[in-house]
């Protein structure tokens with residue numbers, strides 16, 4: 239297990255390095271000059287040169303990349319001041335330190351993701367299990383068609399709809415906002431309730447379908463029939479034998495979903511104007527804000543890779559045939 | 564046909580009507596509702612097995628051997644399967660029995676060894692646990708007792724180092740060992756009826772022989788009734804007392820093994836025999852496979868289901884026709900065929916037998 243984690247972590251570093259290089263060099267392939275944007279309308283060549291220097295984009299791109307990477311591990315000095323490791327520099331657009339901005343935005347994303355994930359995992363898997371248990375009956379048909387309809391909904395469609403109804407029409411809740419959990423637990427909960435439920439609807443439907451289909455597949459396995467041939471009850475066979483096997487595709491998808499949600503639920507955050515990593519990512523690309531783009535990209539990629547590793551480790555617990563060595 | 568011989572008598576008091584079969588299948592129909600129509604996988608099948616006796620079921624792939632025996636255990640999905648007829652286990656009617664009742668019988672009074680030991684064991688639990696499970700359920704034994712029992716069973720089926728192997732997962736076993744573990748699992752509650760669905764097909768010849776010996780020993784010990792399904796007439800000759808040849812979901816020939824192998828009566832059985840390679844035969848000798856393909860189970864041909872592949876349909880005289888009339892299923896020793904007894908005898912001795920020696 240330890241060797242597995244070590245090997246995977248090394249692999250992850252390589253992947254992150256590749257991602258950083260690709261992002262960095264692609265950024266310069268775009269014909270937009272961040273210094274020009276920062277300089278504004280009445281820009282003189284001298285002012286532009288100063289800005290370039292301050293931004294650290296006066297040097298050749300590979301040299302810039304080198305400085306950037308060194309900064310992450312060793313820290314770096316900027317015109318704005320010293321930047322301790324991990325240093326992603328200062329935002330071109332707002333002059334804020336990138337790392338601190340990411341740390342400020344992250345709790346919003348985490349709250350949004352975890353709150354939603356708990357609900358959609360529990361409700362989705364539960365509904366899927368009920369549908370699989372009652373497969374072929376009316377209950378199954380209702381669950382299946384409902385989840386098909388709901389999973390083809392879009393957050394940017396359902397979100398405003400729910401907002402219009404709950405916030406503006408019925409006045410049950412305020413506009414969603416993020417309040418730190420440590421400051422005001424009730425405010426945190428109420429502020430995120432609508433986004434949770436909306437994210438929920440779509441993900442729950444997906445997990446219902448996934449869990450149902452993978453359970454039904456498992457129920458047709460030979461070893462499930464063997465268990466019944468031994469005289470084990472239908473319930474025992476369902477929960478002990480079929481359920482165990484059905485977890486593998488679910489864990490896989492859950493890992494992917496969670497990893498990418500931690501990197502920022504762009505559409506959800508944008509729909510509800512929540513200041514998380516997703517909105518930060520969108521803004522930084524719009525602003526041609528290289529340090530911020532790099533920071534958010536690497537941060538998000540780290541989570542995706544991390545959850546990938548966790549998923550693989552989880553396989554080993556679920557399926558003894560998977561050996562981690 | 565399978566009368567109870569005194570020395571093979573099962574332990575315990577016998578029911579009244581001694582000499583009756585332990586498992587008795589009468590007029591069994593198993594029909595699957597599919598999108599294409601009704602698949603008549605078993606279509607009016609009857610057979611008996613007595614305690615201490617082994618019935619071998621042969622027939623080509625798709626003839627309904629597995630479906631029949633899954634019906635005995637009541638393992639078909641009731642929503643898409645129609646099962647009709649009579650299945651009497653020790654006098655108890657199993658068709659239409661409550662699921663709870665069947666659960667107490669499965670793995671306990673009747674057990675099944677499945678065709679493919681790789682997929683038939685769960686990859687997620689240890690071999691020992693899978694063996695112990697039915698034992699705990701049916702005897703109420705504690706975890707510890709059940710574990711000891713699992714070790715004992717693994718030892719009995721010839722797994723070396725059962726104390727440590729009991730904690731292995733199926734993927735850590737070889738194919739032959741998995742099959743033994745499967746057998747241990749089926750036998751853990753000393754079932755009175757054991758159904759073995761091609762338990763040796765996936766194994767090499769030496770392991771196959773060991774498994775057959777194992778089953779014979781266990782039968783000696785417990786006096787169980789065994790239903791042994793196989794494609795291999797050689798295996799049948801080795802292990803079975805009686806034989807049931809199935810074709811298209813029906814019995815085409817029944818009888819004691821020696822009689823059927825010495826003087827088979829049905830053209831399909833002849834085909835099976837001539838298509839079987841023999842050790843004594845020449846290397847270059849041509850085998851004669853049965854021509855044609857098994858009939859559709861959705862729309863079986865009228866009359867005798869074998870007639871499209873049969874070389875003897877023109878020989879049938881009188882007002883009976885292979886194309887129109889369904890031959891009566893064999894009662895006791897016999898074959899479901901319109902040929903007369905003399906014809907069967909002549910054709911076999913003159914045309915078939917020379918090709919067998």
Ligand SMILES: Nc1ncnc2c1ncn2[C@@H]1O[C@H](COP(=O)(O)OP(=O)(O)OP(=O)(O)O)[C@@H](O)[C@H]1O
Nearest residue numbers: 595597602604623624625626627628629630631860
């Ligand atoms: N659940 C099912 N639904 C529809 N058709 C089925 C079902 N189960 C089996 N059949 C069909 O019933 C027929 C008999 O199948 P069965 O498994 O009994 O064959 P078999 O004699 O055991 O063959 P083999 O020697 O290959 O194991 C086959 O044509 C099969 O396709």
Ligand SMILES: [Mg+2]
Nearest residue numbers: 628629678760
């Ligand atoms: Mg079969």
